[in-house]
Amino acid sequence: MVSKFSHLYSKNAKEMKASEIRELLKLTERKEVISFAGGLPNPGAFPVERVREICSYLLDEKGPNILQYGTTEGVKELRIAIADRMNKKGMNITYKNVLITSGSQQALDLISKTFLDPDDTVIVGAPTYLGATNAFRSYGAVMESVLLDENGMDPDLLEDKLRLLQMHGRSPQLLYLIPAFQNPSGVTIPLERRKRLLEIAREYDMIVIEDAPYSELRYSGEAVKPMKTMDEDGRVIYLGTFSKVLAPGFRIAWCIADQDLLNKLIIVKQAADLCTNTFGQYIAAEYLTRGYMDEHLEKIKALYKNKCDHMLAAMDKHFPKEAKWAKPEGGMFIWVELPKYIDTKDMFTHALENNVAYVHGASFYADHSGRNTMRLNFTYATDEDIDIGIKRLADTIKQEIVNQKNGKPAHTFKPDEEGLVVGV
Numbered sequence: 233m234v235s236k237f238s239h240l241y242s243k244n245a246k247e248m249k250a251s252e253i254r255e256l257l258k259l260t261e262r263k264e265v266i267s268f269a270g271g272l273p274n275p276g277a278f279p280v281e282r283v284r285e286i287c288s289y290l291l292d293e294k295g296p297n298i299l300q301y302g303t304t305e306g307v308k309e310l311r312i313a314i315a316d317r318m319n320k321k322g323m324n325i326t327y328k329n330v331l332i333t334s335g336s337q338q339a340l341d342l343i344s345k346t347f348l349d350p351d352d353t354v355i356v357g358a359p360t361y362l363g364a365t366n367a368f369r370s371y372g373a374v375m376e377s378v379l380l381d382e383n384g385m386d387p388d389l390l391e392d393k394l395r396l397l398q399m400h401g402r403s404p405q406l407l408y409l410i411p412a413f414q415n416p417s418g419v420t421i422p423l424e425r426r427k428r429l430l431e432i433a434r435e436y437d438m439i440v441i442e443d444a445p446y447s448e449l450r451y452s453g454e455a456v457k458p459m460k461t462m463d464e465d466g467r468v469i470y471l472g473t474f475s476k477v478l479a480p481g482f483r484i485a486w487c488i489a490d491q492d493l494l495n496k497l498i499i500v501k502q503a504a505d506l507c508t509n510t511f512g513q514y515i516a517a518e519y520l521t522r523g524y525m526d527e528h529l530e531k532i533k534a535l536y537k538n539k540c541d542h543m544l545a546a547m548d549k550h551f552p553k554e555a556k557w558a559k560p561e562g563g564m565f566i567w568v569e570l571p572k573y574i575d576t577k578d579m580f581t582h583a584l585e586n587n588v589a590y591v592h593g594a595s596f597y598a599d600h601s602g603r604n605t606m607r608l609n610f611t612y613a614t615d616e617d618i619d620i621g622i623k624r625l626a627d628t629i630k631q632e633i634v635n636q637k638n639g640k641p642a643h644t645f646k647p648d649e650e651g652l653v654v655g656v
Contacts, residue, residue, distance in 0.1 A: 266621035302510040306332025310517035322461035353404040359596030375598035384421035413563025416607035450562035451537035466490030482512035550626035588624040
């Protein structure tokens with residue numbers, strides 16, 4: 233639907249598109265649909281009783297402070313607690329290197345606003361997180377993709393891409409990475425490759441965004457040091473969040489950067505929202521300082537590992553041999569590749585008819601390739617729904633393979649009442 237005020241929209245607003253995943257989630261709200269689409273933590277992982285205990289304490293002891301405006305940088309107690317936690321992972325920072333943001337999505341927006349002019353270039357993975365590409369695109373950036381393998385972004389392919397861009401007079405401003413349990417692919421970049429990627433970023437003078445929302449959700453294998461711990465010249469901006477490990481409803485995340493970069497981000501944030509949710513910051517600070525986080529992490533890692541194993545077992549049992557996937561060592565997602573002749577966006581209508589949902593893979597490619605892939609979330613659904621939903625999805629895939637081999641037309645998408653594309 234075209235707004236009667238569309239002629240008054242800014243050029244930027246006119247070019248913005250709705251998030252494919254957010255629009256897709258609207259279609260999965262029917263009770264009968266089992267959804268593996270959203271990247272949602274399990275509600276059973278939320279520490280309700282401890283949050284209630286902390287809220288009561290804070291209201292009794294610090295009521296006026298926690299209900300007041302805060303500084304743009306964030307509540308000092310929380311920044312100190314985060315800095316202490318990050319230093320245990322090998323960083324060398326103080327609370328002055330920490331900016332609290334309203335979710336990591338705001339941090340991506342602030343970074344984009346700070347570094348990007350229209351037609352500037354950002355290097356992203358293929359595939360990569362849709363929220364990041366939406367943020368970059370909203371400031372007029374051009375995305376250049378580098379194919380991922382089982383160990384994340386390939387440094388050789390990155391260098392090839394950068395040399396080609398350089399020949400055409402283009403110098404990327406940003407390199408966006410999710411080194412641990414990448415969304416959507418689930419892959420992790422090993423230590424030596426992280427070092428090499430950082431060397432390339434120095435050589436080509438790029439800011440590195442190290443987005444780490446899943447880094448503490450490791451279920452097997454050995455932890456890998458954050459790239460920020462190897463950052464010799466202050467070009468890495470590290471993003472962390474409580475959304476995947478505590479409660480997404482708080483919208484509390486953090487951005488770690490060297491002082492000169494952080495000062496600029498703070499100024500940009502002042503124009504955006506003045507400050508992040510103060511009450512939620514105090515709750516998170518108390519949760520950390522009381523030592524609750526590590527115990528809580530062990531609980532949710534056990535929960536999510538079981539769910540991951542449960543979904544993988546169901547896929548082994550029901551999926552056709554044509555489907556390929558890898559076992560992630562952590563995070564929240566399983567990435568599935570189907571035969572090239574299957575378009576998972578077209579197949580989505582059929583999946584909804586079978587009351588199961590996923591995210592089609594083209595959403596995660598800046599160039600809209602990867603049309604034979606899909607992302608499955610294993611953290612949210614019950615074990616019973618995982619069994620039922622994976623069986624439904626397997627039946628959908630098998631039927632789609634038969635249809636394609638028999639030359640039947642693919643499912644088509646029809647606009648809904650608001651003009652949005654169903655299944656996007």
